[in-house]
Amino acid sequence: MELKNPLYKNIGIHVITALFTVEKGTTKVLLVRRTNDPFKGMWALPSGAMYNNELIKDGALRELKEKTGIELDDLTPFRTFDALDRSPLYRMIGVGYIGIIDSQTVEILKTTNKTSNADWFTLDNIPKLAYDHNEILNYAIEKLKERIITTDILKSFFPNGFTLPELQTVYESILNIKIDRRNFRKKMLNVIVDTKKEVNYVGKKKAKLYKFDKKKKDISIF
Amino acid sequence: MELKNPLYKNIGIHVITALFTVEKGTTKVLLVRRTNDPFKGMWALPSGAMYNNELIKDGALRELKEKTGIELDDLTPFRTFDALDRSPLYRMIGVGYIGIIDSQTVEILKTTNKTSNADWFTLDNIPKLAYDHNEILNYAIEKLKERIITTDILKSFFPNGFTLPELQTVYESILNIKIDRRNFRKKMLNVIVDTKKEVNYVGKKKAKLYKFDKKKKDISIF
DNA sequence: CCAAAAGTGTTATGTTTACACCCATGT
DNA sequence: ACATGGGTGTAAACATAACACTTTTGG
Numbered sequence: 001m002e003l004k005n006p007l008y009k010n011i012g013i014h015v016i017t018a019l020f021t022v023e024k025g026t027t028k029v030l031l032v033r034r035t036n037d038p039f040k041g042m043w044a045l046p047s048g049a050m051y052n053n054e055l056i057k058d059g060a061l062r063e064l065k066e067k068t069g070i071e072l073d074d075l076t077p078f079r080t081f082d083a084l085d086r087s088p089l090y091r092m093i094g095v096g097y098i099g100i101i102d103s104q105t106v107e108i109l110k111t112t113n114k115t116s117n118a119d120w121f122t123l124d125n126i127p128k129l130a131y132d133h134n135e136i137l138n139y140a141i142e143k144l145k146e147r148i149i150t151t152d153i154l155k156s157f158f159p160n161g162f163t164l165p166e167l168q169t170v171y172e173s174i175l176n177i178k179i180d181r182r183n184f185r186k187k188m189l190n191v192i193v194d195t196k197k198e199v200n201y202v203g204k205k206k207a208k209l210y211k212f213d214k215k216k217k218d219i220s221i222f
Numbered sequence: 223m224e225l226k227n228p229l230y231k232n233i234g235i236h237v238i239t240a241l242f243t244v245e246k247g248t249t250k251v252l253l254v255r256r257t258n259d260p261f262k263g264m265w266a267l268p269s270g271a272m273y274n275n276e277l278i279k280d281g282a283l284r285e286l287k288e289k290t291g292i293e294l295d296d297l298t299p300f301r302t303f304d305a306l307d308r309s310p311l312y313r314m315i316g317v318g319y320i321g322i323i324d325s326q327t328v329e330i331l332k333t334t335n336k337t338s339n340a341d342w343f344t345l346d347n348i349p350k351l352a353y354d355h356n357e358i359l360n361y362a363i364e365k366l367k368e369r370i371i372t373t374d375i376l377k378s379f380f381p382n383g384f385t386l387p388e389l390q391t392v393y394e395s396i397l398n399i400k401i402d403r404r405n406f407r408k409k410m411l412n413v414i415v416d417t418k419k420e421v422n423y424v425g426k427k428k429a430k431l432y433k434f435d436k437k438k439k440d441i442s443i444f
Numbered sequence: 445c446c447a448a449a450a451g452t453g454t455t456a457t458g459t460t461t462a463c464a465c466c467c468a469t470g471t
Numbered sequence: 472a473c474a475t476g477g478g479t480g481t482a483a484a485c486a487t488a489a490c491a492c493t494t495t496t497g498g
Contacts, residue, residue, distance in 0.1 A: 164450085164451090181450090205450050205451085
């Protein structure tokens with residue numbers, strides 16, 4: 001079907017992913033370097049145009065894989081960006097997604113046919129990005145902070161479970177606060193379950209391994 | 223600019239508005255009756271296709287005005303709907319908006335060149351709607367409940383301020399709960415300010431007129 | 445045996461809930 | 472004068488925040 005009114009035409013959807021990790025207490029985000037115009041040579045969030053035969057989230061997952069080699073099975077949308085001039089050549093509506101994984105567990109592709117580099121950047125060291133990606137990233141950071149205290153989004157960071165000390169480190173890194181250990185445990189124990197396993201995380205003493213309680217997707221920490 | 227890859231073409235944006243009101247303790251939503259295919263003759267949320275030269279929200283405001291005659295200056299987005307088959311003829315991404323006004327203060331157009339009727343429907347009496355609008359409405363209702371306790375969205379319902387009893391009625395209607403009058407006042411007084419005026423709302427005794435505190439957009443009731 | 449990290453309880457403070465009577469006014 | 476709705480305070484329950492010592496174990 002063709003739309004008659006030209007005002008309905010020439011619209012596309014950008015899918016943009018802010019993929020975070022935490023390394024040794026530092027929050028980082030994955031950026032890729034563009035090899036094509038527009039914004040050739042600039043760093044950007046992994047992103048691209050959605051196909052008309054895929055769900056938006058699937059487009060985001062596909063683009064993330066194409067631009068970084070990282071294959072996830074879920075991302076969560078956080079906001080739509082629709083400024084008229086956000087893309088220079090064509091009216092593109094941007095849909096932003098956030099995800100969080102442990103960077104140690106993935107291998108990132110440094111080059112693809114549209115990117116010449118890829119790396120994890122600390123949040124106080126973000127270069128000027130392509131498109132409106134600096135703005136998108138800022139919203140993504142705020143939304144990540146909100147989601148870790150209201151949802152179990154961190155389970156993608158800990159596919160094999162976590163000890164309470166390492167979970168606390170991730171919370172403290174992302175929220176940029178210090179949390180009392182005993183109070184943290186008290187709150188968390190409402191939404192996580194003991195796996196009955198123990199592991200060595202940092203110390204010499206073994207720590208109990210927990211996972212998020214599947215029945216409690218909506219949580220409320222702090 | 224033309225996009226080369228056909229997978230990038232043939233995408234449009236639907237803007238869909240769930241406009242709520244509360245009448246005598248009953249929450250209602252505005253529906254319009256379609257005169258054109260697809261879904262000819264069916265009731266629907268006021269909606270239409272966004273133009274490629276307008277912001278999504280402006281498209282929603284424009285469509286609301288075209289389909290109902292109601293002219294607002296703001297709406298808040300709540301979710302994107304992207305099922306591949308949500309529109310039968312063309313890939314359309316739906317962007318949902320919610321708003322709330324006092325139906326007494328507006329005159330709705332019963333017919334337009336695309337609608338044959340328009341009316342406020344109580345939420346327990348919603349017919350089968352066009353497209354995926356029943357699903358969209360259900361999400362909108364949940365989001366409205368969330369927004370009235372976390373934002374000052376109700377200020378559009380009370381452009382001239384409100385008394386605490388009438389504000390409480392709106393909260394109780396939308397949330398479908400009873401609230402203790404004294405506790406309600408205590409909470410609300412954190413986010414509203416006295417206008418130093420008094421009006422008669424229902425009773426014979428005058429009641430103080432309040433408005434939302436502009437400095438407190440993010441609130442937390444309950 | 446000691447350094448380094450894991451684990452644990454109690455008190456104080458703040459927040460939320462439950463609850464009942466007086467006041468003002470139009471009829 | 473009375474019916475109708477507006478306005479107000481306090482105590483109990485609950486949730487959050489502050490705080491320090493003991494346990495385990497690898498080196």
